Amino acid sequence: MSSKKKAYDVIIIGSGSVGTPTAYFLAKEGMKVLVLDESASSGQGQNKAAIGGVRATHSDPAKIEMCGQSLRIFSKWKEETGTDIEWKKGGYCFPVYRDNEEGVLKSILPIQKKHGLEIDWYGPDEVARIVPGVNMNGLHGGTFSPNDGQVSPLLASESFNDEARKLGAEFRFRESVVDLVIEGDGDSKAVVGVVTSKGGKRTEHRAGAVLNAAGASASEICAMAGLDIPITPDSHEAGITAPVKQFLGPLVVDLRPGPEGRTANFYFGQNAQGQVIFCYTPIEKFYGMDRRCTSEFMPVIARRLVDLIPRLKNMTVRRLWRGLYPMTVDGVPVVGQDPCIDGFYLGIGMCGQGFMMGPGIGLNLSSLIAKGKPVVSQEVFDLLSPTRDYTCGEELLK
Ligand SMILES: Cc1cc2nc3c(=O)[nH]c(=O)nc-3n(C[C@H](O)[C@H](O)[C@H](O)COP(=O)(O)OP(=O)(O)OC[C@H]3O[C@@H](n4cnc5c(N)ncnc54)[C@H](O)[C@@H]3O)c2cc1C
Structure with a gap:
């Protein structure tokens, strides 16, 4: 040696x-x-x-x-170093359609506020203003935290x-x-x-x-x-579309399980380049280090995306990939x-x-x-x- x-x-x-x-x-x-x-x-x-x-x-x-x-570091990075890392302060929105998710999100608001976070529960009309084109059918409302965002x-x-x-x-x-x-x-x-x-x-x-x-x-x-x-790695897939004009401020999280029975929550946003970037959490985990994409992902996520925001139906998907969450117990x-x-x-x-x-x-x-x-x-x-x-x-x- x-x-x-x-x-x-x-x-x-x-x-x-x-x-x-x-x-x-x-x-x-x-x-x-x-x-x-x-x-x-x-x-x-x-x-x-x-x-x-x-x-x-x-x-x-x-x-x-x-x-x-991290938010303070990312949001001031360009100012401090001169390098643009595509920080976009669009917030996070969790639209809610069921009592279960409403209960969970409302129950954690006190602790989030105690720690100084700007987050609140909004009614359906306000959620529709925050997430333009969101499916209003059965929408209870949702939480929105304007100071969160995205970075490349x-x-x-x-x-x-x-x-x-x-x-x-x-x-x-x-x-x-x-x-x-x-x-x-x-x-x-x-x-x-x-x-x-x-x-x-x-x-x-x-x-x-x-x-x-x-x-x-x-x-x-x-x-x-x-x-x-x-630390147990499990796989998650993601995708990105071609860029379109900015229409979506926040990153959106849907905590419901998917109707197809395979997916738990899914989340997506429009990045600073105008591309919609998305992924979901599978109910049945794929454990291990295999990072090859499956053919199951796109048909499932496409349905969930279009159901939540019907105007997404004409987006062109450019690329899919798979990565690992290093999970603790x-x-x-x-x-x-x-x-x-x-x-x-x-x-x-x-x-x-x-x-x-x-x-x-x-x-x-x-x-x-x-x-x-x-x-x-x-x-x-x-x-x-x-x-x-x-x-x-x-x-x-x-
Ligand atoms: C589809 C998907 C979407 C995600 N979206 C988000 C998101 O929006 N926001 C978010 O916060 N997180 C997200 N995550 C999770 C995030 O990617 C991971 O939690 C994070 O990257 C883990 O960081 P890490 O530094 O622990 O590991 P890594 O970034 O993987 O870094 C570990 C490094 O260690 C190196 N390494 C390992 N073993 C050795 C060795 N023996 N010798 C030398 N080098 C070694 C590896 O090469 C690697 O570069 C997402 C993950 C996936 C899969």
Whole structure:
């Protein structure tokens, strides 16, 4: 094995939705950062599968606060860096047709408002104004949060990478982490580096801290530290149309199960380029790492889209793809320090919301690593702890 003597303050495993912004914030803290990714460039894992929705309107306080920080970062990015990542402040709207969804959404309004979110319940006419052309048949109303929005995951990833490099962060691609270097034993173990493989050559990189931000492969990295945290990838498909004139402000979420019996919720929006971008959650999960598209997706989502907004019927679909949600058992990410191994940090289990949480989590992890405490209160941060009670969970996923 060739041994690279160069030492870093922090090594990040994975240049995805979490790893790339974390590299930027750590470099901003003045830390010497190395990011390793087995792909050819930043954002080639699940980051590029995301449709770019960013909302703070969750029910879990930690997700609310992390995404609130992400919203501030995304919305000011152009002003601060000069790079346009296609931030579109159109809000999020959840149109409601059944008592069940009305009850769930209304029940979480108090906690959302307590955390300072601008969100309210609106009647059917107001929802029709917010989502022009929405099917009024049986519409109860819905929630709308005007400060949420959308960003291009491709542009954001590239820009976090560029800005992190400007601040001195180093990125190495097509280099896979195959082991952790751990010293000590018993209660005094510490991670001091990683071993990588590139073209059959093994290299050791040394650092004071290592962050696992390996997305769908995060459990494998945890296992290298003897840590058992199940992150189970399941597949979701998405699509995008040709651009049309802007007609839809918010990202729209329909929480109902589909009539065809295969789909749970689905969501879509019109991005800054005018393209409609969409995906759904299958009721029966497709577990595993297979990212090939199925032929089931388009006929099902097309019916659901046209049923909700009939004027979408003439859109031309340009491209479909499939990606993975790295799921935890309770639908909440696992973020913080490994309690057993000094210097080993986790930013994993992002489920279906890693793009929107990435910058907020990166900001907090960088503060934790550089200054010993997160930006949000310790009480809120601990809701994401690897040692938390996993039986609670996110209301909108139940
Ligand atoms: C169809 C679809 C739509 C979505 N829409 C949204 C949305 O609108 N908003 C939202 O917030 N989220 C959305 N998501 C979810 C989001 O894409 C994920 O939650 C997020 O990308 C996960 O981020 P991550 O950093 O954990 O993983 P990734 O972005 O996948 O990054 C992990 C990186 O680690 C690297 N890696 C793994 N193992 C190793 C190793 N051993 N050595 C080196 N590198 C390694 C991978 O190559 C990868 O680049 C969507 C997902 C899908 C599939």
